[in-house]
Amino acid sequence: MVESGMMPKMAETVAERQGYASSRRRMLRGLGTLALGGLLAACQVVPKTQGPPPPPPENPDAIEPGLPTDTDRHRVALLVPETGTNADVGTAIANATTLALLDTKADKLRITTYDTALGAAEAARQAVADGNKLILGPLLSEDVKAVAPIARAAKVPILSFSNDTGVAGNGVFIMGFVPGQSIERVVAYARSKGQQRFGALIPKNLYGTRATGAFRDAVSKAGGTLVAIETYDRSATALSGAARRLANAGDMDAVLIADVGGNAIRAVPVIRSTGDKQILGTELWNTDASLGGSAAMRGAWFASVSDGLYGQLATKYRSRYGKAPYRLASLGYDSVLLTVRIARDWKPGTRFPVNRLMAADGFGGIDGIFRFDNRGIAQRALEVSQVGAGGFRVVDPAPTKW
Incomplete structure (x- = not known):
């Protein structure tokens, strides 16, 4: 929910005012193992601009400036862009946190949304001043950098939706899909199927820089041979030229294309012009339906989080909000599941038990199982899928336990 007239913009996302006392929503199928049952639905929207009902006269200190005092609920801040360029993504994440609260019947959490597009640092200051003990978000790595010192000084941990490993650590945990993990998974799978000599086609951008390092490490770890890496600017001419150079770079069994599906479709015919090669992709292909329509892409492999439960979340999201969610919405949903699990042994008003992370x-959650390493980076269990005429088929399922 969003309200106007506040800097930063805020909205209570505890749940909606009407309809949920008589219509209890079950959790998405497959999440029962999270043991989230037993929490009662007692949720309502409390618009920040209106404030809560006044306290009894004999308790004049029950309301602080800003948000009302909570003695039986955990106060959690959600920092996402609700206006500006990334508003649609931020709103999808916020909506997904609402769905998670409703699905888990979580009456112990009070989640307040702060708009980072109005200034991430100011949003963090307000969140801390309002007494929040945990921050979900921000989405962008530059916003994490702005928020981290403020949260750290207040001893408030951050569960960010960024995939930039450079901002993790010292109280910052990142839940985003790290490209290096996808690359390591698909290269290891290819190596297990007999591919020995590897090449890669990688764009010249930040994602490409990370992918290059991850690819080198993955080939070495899998015991393969790195033949060539070609990079390109994001233009059709540069892409074709790099693909042609890679095709002529020597014998290769497999080629990684660390780019979106559209560019992979354009590059593959050129790459295969000098001989058939197994095509590999990253998590960027996860939601690209156009791949199945390209004959050249048939048989390509890519690694990503599982989409089984996400499909159910997307259906529920469309039913409630009238449109499809962004894929990153699952991060918002899973951040709430994680918080609900920890909240069972977390006393309201005390510091978040960061060691429990x-x-x-x-x-576990919509995107499968994950755990944080000692740097605060979410390590995810990934599946390998194959592109076919009818879409994607899982050829190597994600592990279900560590």
Whole structure:
């Protein structure tokens, strides 16, 4: 929910005012193992601009400036862009946190949304001043950098939706899909199927820089041979030229294309012009339906989080909000599942038990199981899928336990 007239913009996302006392929503099928049952639905929207009902006269200190005092609920801040360029993504994440609260019947959490597009640092200051003990978000790595010192000084941990490993650590945990993990997974799978000599086609951008390092490490770790890496600017001419150079670079069994599906479709015919090669992709292909329509892409492999439960979340999201969610919305949903699990042994008003984030058995959610390493980076169990005429087929399922 969003309200206007506040800097930063805020909205209570505890749940909606009407309809949920008589219509209890079940959790998405397959999440029962999270043991989230037993929490009662007692949720309502409390618009920040209106404030809560006044306290009894004999308790004049029950309301602080800003948000009302909570003695039986955990106060959690959600920092996402609700306006500006990334508003649609931020809103999808916020909506997904609402769905998670409703699905888990979580009456112990009070989640307040702060708009980072109005200034991430100011949003963090307000969140801390309002007494929030945990921050979900921000989405962008530059916003994490702005928020981290403020949260750290207040001893408030951050569960960010960024995939930039450079901002992790010292109280910052990142839940985003790290490209290096996808690359390591698909290269290891290819190596297990007999591919020995590897090449890669990688764009010249930040994602490409990370992918290059991850690819080198993955080939070495898998015991393969790195033949060539070609990079390109994001233009059709540069892409074709790099693909042609790679095709002529020597014998290769497999080629990684660390780019979106559209560019892979354009590059593959050129890459295969000098001989058939197994095509590999990254998590960027996960939601690209156009891949199945390209004959050249048939048989390509890519690694990503599982989409089984996400499909159910997307259906529920469309039913409630009238449109499809962004794929990153699952991060918002899973951040709430994680918080609900920890909240069972977390006393309201006290500091968030950050050591619980390092649980060896990790956490589960829409995107499968994950756990944080000692740097605060979510390590995810990934599946390998194959592109076919009818879409994607899982050829190597994601592990279900560590």
